[in-house]
Amino acid sequence: MTTRFCLALAVAAASALHAAPSIFDLGTADSPLHTGAQRVTEKGGEHAAWESSLPPAARAHPVQRDWVENTHTRRKDPPASYQTELTCDHIASDTPATLTLAVPSGTYRLILLCGRAGGRAEQVWDICATTEDGADARATFAGPHELRALTLDATTGTRGIRLDLTTRSRWVLNAVIAVPAAEWEAAQRDTVDPLLRDALLLPREVLASWKIVPRPDTAPEPAWSERQRQDGVAVYARPWCEPVWPDHKPRQHELDAPVRAFASPGEYEPLTFTLHALRAVTNVDVRLSALVCTNGRTRVELPAENIALRSVRYMFVRPNYNAFNTAYRAPDILMPWQPQPIPRGENLRLWLTVRVGHGQPAGLYHGRATVTADHTVLEVPLTLRVLPITLLKDRSLVYGQYYRHPLPNSERAPDAFSRAWWQRKAEAEHMDMREHGMNTVVLGLGGWLKDGRWQFTFDTLQRNLDLARGVGFDKPFVCSFPCSALYRKHMNNADMGSHLSQIKMPPDAFFDELTWMVQTIDAEARRRQWPELLYYPVDEPSTSPDSVAFMTRVMAAIKKVPSVRTYITADPEHEPFAPLRPYVDIWCCQPFALGREAVLADMKARGVEYWCYPNHISGENDHTPTIGARMTYGFGFWQSGYRCLIPWIYQSMAGDPWSYLDASTSDFFNRTADDGTPIPVTLWEAYREGIDDHRYLFTLETAIARAEAAGRRESASRAREVVARIVAEMRVQPKYKQDGLWSAGTFDAWRWALAEQILALQAEEQHP
Amino acid sequence: MKQACALVAGALCSAVFARTEPSLEYRYLDGLAAPKRWAPSECEVTVSPHRAWEHPAACMRIPVDFHAGEKAYPIGWPRMYLTLNAEEQGWSDYDRFEFQLFTESSREKLPSRPVTFHLYDAQGQKKLIVLEQAALKDWRTVSVNLSDIGLAGPVARLGFNINESDYSDKDWIAFHVGGFRLARATAPHVTELRAVTPALFCDCRVLPIELVIEGPAAQLASGIPVQLRTGTRTVLTRTLPVTRGRQTLYVPLDTSPLTPGAYTLTVNPDAGGSGPEAAISVTTTPWQ
Missing domain, CATH: 2.60.120.260 (Galactose-binding domain-like)
Incomplete structure (x- = not known):
């Protein structure tokens, strides 16, 4: 009674005030209060009241700006995520609650800030906010740093705005910004957007130390048609592996260019087109039709459900993952499609991924994308040629990913929903890796000393292997094991340091125990019938004499166990690593450091393997070298002689996964949707397309061999000429990134040239 | 007539770009x-x-x-x-x-x-x-x-x-x-022509080429001629606007598809058709 009377008074009082946005800052009684905001604690506030069967809890974190020493890297790190007065504190609960906010009567747009709650990495937050009108907004995300802004419209009831908060695990709420609907435009510009930038990107005083350096646009303004001016939107098409920058103009020849692709059954193929806003567009929506082929009299469909529709999201990115103070907007994440506005002068790139089923009949398929941009409706024709080719894949090659496994988080999760979320994430990501051509993943075996005896996480590794094998990963698994824990045991808890920067030679007993450790792991692996593990004791050792001496003895100790193979991330061209050569079975280096002839000769002579972790196209230092990524995975890998591509990493997250400017390093590569499924980035799609280029090459080489064996030398020779022409036109490089590459369209032209030869050899085989 | 004008314009333009090493x-x-x-x-x-x-x-x-x-x-x-x-x-x-x-x-x-x-x-x-x-x-x-x-x-x-x-x-x-x-x-000069498009669909709208041009920007206003040939037959001639430095030019192609085969693109050709050149393979199109 008292609460309702107080709120009624509060509403009356609020009505007398100027109807400006109301900001409610949720937190503890003494946590920092955003200027002009109204405090709401777990007990409520002057203009807010809670109803719940169990009272929620309030918590606050310091608003930290200082950088702190990292004893492992010996560098100073910024905060993992930046708090503001609005986000440093919150109220959370695992029980439903209703929050009533006393605001003048009317219709409002609400912005809810949810997240930055700190706490356990395994906690999955799940928030559903529902108004009295029935409008709702939801978010599900994991960990201590992510922050989300939910938007929903609400109309006041008798006591103000009522928000029902429900959850499947724990909900968290940091702030509510209530803007009268009539004032939204001005409030968005003057209040909401600045607050959101502070909260979601960087606080303004931190952002002030960064320089935003847009990529210059050197293209001349195209001649717009009268129709485009009237529509306010121009449609254009550019090869998918060439970036579209946020505010660049289309080239003249790209306007209304055909949106087309070709693919073989079993392939995923991108089709992209872009909308350039000649004036601000408040809402764009897109609908896809099926792709239809009329092969003479037969009508065949490739249903719209087989086409994933996404749009390219621009992110503020750093020029390198550990660089600071310079950023620019770059095309990066392929977000699931949602209707959205386009600011004037900016681009919205639609990214369609067509899945061509294994039984899809060959032919020329046509469809359309219907674009509604405010009052304008545009039809964008789509064309896909499905080829009658059964694509092969060189199964001797290894395609892997470094990977932060979600399953341990599932095991440590505090509630059932969080447990299931991490499990689903792991499963979905493995499926995704398989669908992108991967056949292994980097794993780790944990271990610790308990009462003088080593405990190993064999069951955890078992589950990880089962998941990987369940999706068809059939290659050896690079596996780290507790070498650093063993070092601490023998070296009085000392740290080896990043890249072995603090290494000192341990006693012989360390190496003896290391051999025992590998023997024990190997015995268990045989007992459990595991696939081959590649023993990976230390990552990226330096070339210092102490590091090399230590690593040489480590690898020698491992090699004392019969039949096990060792793996090292190091460049064999570095002379200081020479002592390691007798003990390393797999050299994994960043570029294709050694040339093809040297690699093939050494592999043949000594039985070693050369692998590559091509981080220059993994997003680590540039989110846009899609042409370089396609080249690395396709023609480049084919010519290199290397046996594996295994970049770091499938998903890198530091701080808030949607702000790349916080934390000591930038996030990069694939993101995660609310349901735990992966959200790809353009580079990830480029890997798959490069692998497909390689498949066309391998399919043709196999067909050539078959033709030659059958005596069809003329057609085989014609096919070989095409392959030779491609090799002659390649500028072979250790790293394919930006320079010295073909234009984007050339890759498809070469792929078609290969396909033509496959079809010709196929036809000759079928009709001799 | 149009083609003749383009050829004449090309001949005039070619005098701006040095064919030997400029000073x-x-x-x-x-x-x-x-x-x-x-x-x-x-x-x-x-x-x-x-x-x-x-x-x-x-x-x-x-x-x-x-x-x-x-x-x-x-x-x-x-x-x-x-x-x-x-x-x-x-x-x-x-x-x-x-x-x-x-x-x-x-x-x-x-x-x-x-x-x-x-x-x-x-x-x-x-x-x-x-x-x-x-x-x-x-x-x-x-x-x-x-x-x-x-x-x-x-x-x-x-x-x-x-x-x-x-x-x-x-x-x-x-x-x-x-x-x-x-x-x-001291004079406009093509120092590099890179064959970034060694293969091209016959129905493409443009042929991308990469050039490096050095010399005074003020003297580049008239553009640079490019010529596409197959064998001895000149298929098209264009004059393209250029700037100083490395750039990608998009050579507009005719609206009707090219005949698949081997082509040569020459930049700033002399009277005999010689100049920096790049080989192009024109392929059929998958979409017909």
């Missing part, structure tokens, strides 16, 4: 060779006894030592940096930045990555160039096209470094760098 103008930045201008780390910078193009040089001598240097990184990156004075900036009127490099060492052979040259703008954005051309006891010219630097702002700082991990402990190496200069062509 070059240089602006020497001798101040960059002064040792005291460089801030060295794990190396020593002195006046070089050598001259580069009759201009002064500095000597960066590096004793490779896997045990000395920075405590955290004993196998580190001996380096030196120099900040340009105001009067040394303003490179936009030039085509290239050049210097000469002479290398001496205790080694018999240089590593594949002997030394890296750095260019920075005022915001700290950088361009790194590995000087693979370095050769023992031989002068090599380092010539950087300014349009390849790719910095948002003007060049404000230079640097050199080696990775000690590319060398062996106790090696020594000395880089003599001098003759620092900015260079520009």
Whole structure:
């Protein structure tokens, strides 16, 4: 009674005030209060009241700006995520609650800030906010740093705005910004957007130390048609592996260019087109039709459900993952499609991924994308040629990913929903890796000393292997094991340091125990019938004499166990690593450091393997070298002689996964949707397309061999000429990134040239 | 008639672009060779006894030592940096930045990555160039096209470094760098044509080519002629607007598809049709 009377008074009082946005800052009684905001604690506030069967809890974190020493890297790190007065504190609960906010009567747009709650990495937050009108907004995300802004419209009831908060695990709420609907435009510009930038990107005083350096646009303004001016939107098409920058103009020849692709059954193929806003567009929506082929009299469909529709999201990115103070907007994440506005002068790139089923009949398929941009409706024709080719894949090659496994988080999760979320994430990501051509993943075996005896996480590794094998990963698994824990045991808890920067030679007993450790792991692996593990004791050792001496003895100790193979991330061209050569079975280096002839000769002579972790196209230092990524995975890998591509990493997250400017390093590569499924980035799609280029090459080489064996030398020779022409036109490089590459369209032209030869050899085989 | 006009226009335009090496103008930045201008780390910078193009040089001598240097990184990156004075900036009127490099060492052979040259703008954005051309006891010219630097702002700082991990402990190496200069062509000149599109669908709208053009920007207004031939038959001639530096040009193709086959693209052809050229394979189209 008292609460309702107080709120009624509060509403009356609020009505007398100027109807400006109301900001409610949720937190503890003494946590920092955003200027002009109204405090709401777990007990409520002057203009807010809670109803719940169990009272929620309030918590606050310091608003930290200082950088702190990292004893492992010996560098100073910024905060993992930046708090503001609005986000440093919150109220959370695992029980439903209703929050009533006393605001003048009317219709409002609400912005809810949810997240930055700190706490356990395994906690999955799940928030559903529902108004009295029935409008709702939801978010599900994991960990201590992510922050989300939910938007929903609400109309006041008798006591103000009522928000029902429900959850499947724990909900968290940091702030509510209530803007009268009539004032939204001005409030968005003057209040909401600045607050959101502070909260979601960087606080303004931190952002002030960064320089935003847009990529210059050197293209001349195209001649717009009268129709485009009237529509306010121009449609254009550019090869998918060439970036579209946020505010660049289309080239003249790209306007209304055909949106087309070709693919073989079993392939995923991108089709992209872009909308350039000649004036601000408040809402764009897109609908896809099926792709239809009329092969003479037969009508065949490739249903719209087989086409994933996404749009390219621009992110503020750093020029390198550990660089600071310079950023620019770059095309990066392929977000699931949602209707959205386009600011004037900016681009919205639609990214369609067509899945061509294994039984899809060959032919020329046509469809359309219907674009509604405010009052304008545009039809964008789509064309896909499905080829009658059964694509092969060189199964001797290894395609892997470094990977932060979600399953341990599932095991440590505090509630059932969080447990299931991490499990689903792991499963979905493995499926995704398989669908992108991967056949292994980097794993780790944990271990610790308990009462003088080593405990190993064999069951955890078992589950990880089962998941990987369940999706068809059939290659050896690079596996780290507790070498650093063993070092601490023998070296009085000392740290080896990043890249072995603090290494000192341990006693012989360390190496003896290391051999025992590998023997024990190997015995268990045989007992459990595991696939081959590649023993990976230390990552990226330096070339210092102490590091090399230590690593040489480590690898020698491992090699004392019969039949096990060792793996090292190091460049064999570095002379200081020479002592390691007798003990390393797999050299994994960043570029294709050694040339093809040297690699093939050494592999043949000594039985070693050369692998590559091509981080220059993994997003680590540039989110846009899609042409370089396609080249690395396709023609480049084919010519290199290397046996594996295994970049770091499938998903890198530091701080808030949607702000790349916080934390000591930038996030990069694939993101995660609310349901735990992966959200790809353009580079990830480029890997798959490069692998497909390689498949066309391998399919043709196999067909050539078959033709030659059958005596069809003329057609085989014609096919070989095409392959030779491609090799002659390649500028072979250790790293394919930006320079010295073909234009984007050339890759498809070469792929078609290969396909033509496959079809010709196929036809000759079928009709001799 | 239209084609005739294009051909005539092409002939007139071709007179603007030099077909032989044009004369070059240089602006020497001798101040960059002064040792005291460089801030060295794990190396020593002195006046070089050598001259580069009759201009002064500095000597960066590096004793490779896997045990000395920075405590955290004993196998580190001996380096030196120099900040340009105001009067040394303003490179936009030039085509290239050049210097000469002479290398001496205790080694018999240089590593594949002997030394890296750095260019920075005022915001700290950088361009790194590995000087693979370095050769023992031989002068090599380092010539950087300014349009390849790719910095948002003007060049404000230079640097050199080696990775000690590319060398062996106790090696020594000395880089003599001098003759620092900015260079520009006095007449428009195509210095590079890159075949970025060796394969093309017959129904493409454009043929992308990559060119580097040097010379005064004011003389480029009339564009550059390009010609596409198959065998001896000229298929099309176009004159395209160009700017100074590295650029991608999109050669408009006819609306009717090209006949699949082998083609040659020639830039700035002379009366006989010769000039920098690139081979193109035109393929059929999958969409017909």
